[in-house]
Amino acid sequence: MGERQNTKLEAEGAEFMVLGLLLVEGLHCFKAYTNFAGYDLVALDPSTGRSARIQVKSRWATDYDRSFAIKNFDCDFVVLAALNRGYRFRRAATRAPDDGRRPPRFFCFPVEIVRAAQSATDLWGKVSLSRIDNPESYEDAWHLIQEWIGDQK
Structure with a gap:
């Protein structure tokens, strides 16, 4: 596998x-630029x-293992952005004939769902989508954030 890939720009x-x-x-939303270890964005209802x-x-x-690491749960939602920028983990012989690039997918999970799915034994604090009941139901589930902040558009 080699050295760790730098994906800071993609993140x-x-x-x-x-x-x-x-x-x-x-939804009104802004980026929390620095010193907010548990979250990256804040969505809000300005009226309330x-x-x-x-x-x-x-x-x-694109061929990630359908898991992600998380250690800080100081947030209300976790959005998994599966960027699907190409193959990295499959051996060349098992890859599809293309480069693996696909449209990105976004999964919007309430933090409690993520916390419950985290492996207690994994040193990285990994959460596998296989430990979440019907993870596809959270794909593009932006309404969960709308309901949380009380914005019923």
Whole structure:
């Protein structure tokens, strides 16, 4: 497998993608730029002041193992951004004939769902989507954030 891939730019991009998607959904949202270890974005209803702290976790590879690491649960939602930028983990002989690039997918989980799915024995604090009941039901589930902050558009 070699050295660890630097995906810092892609991770930053994932945060801005989620920010943009929330804005398109009509939610007021901003990026928490520094010193907010548990979350990356804040969505809010300006009329009530109610807010949702959102942590964005991204996975670069299309062939990732459908898991992500998380250690800080100081948030209300965790959005997994599966960026699908290409193959990284499969051996060349088992890859599809293309480069593996696909449209990104976004899963919006309440933090309690993520915390319950975390492996107690994994040193990285991994959460596998296989430990979440029907994870596809959380894909593009921006309404969960809307309901949390009380924005019933």
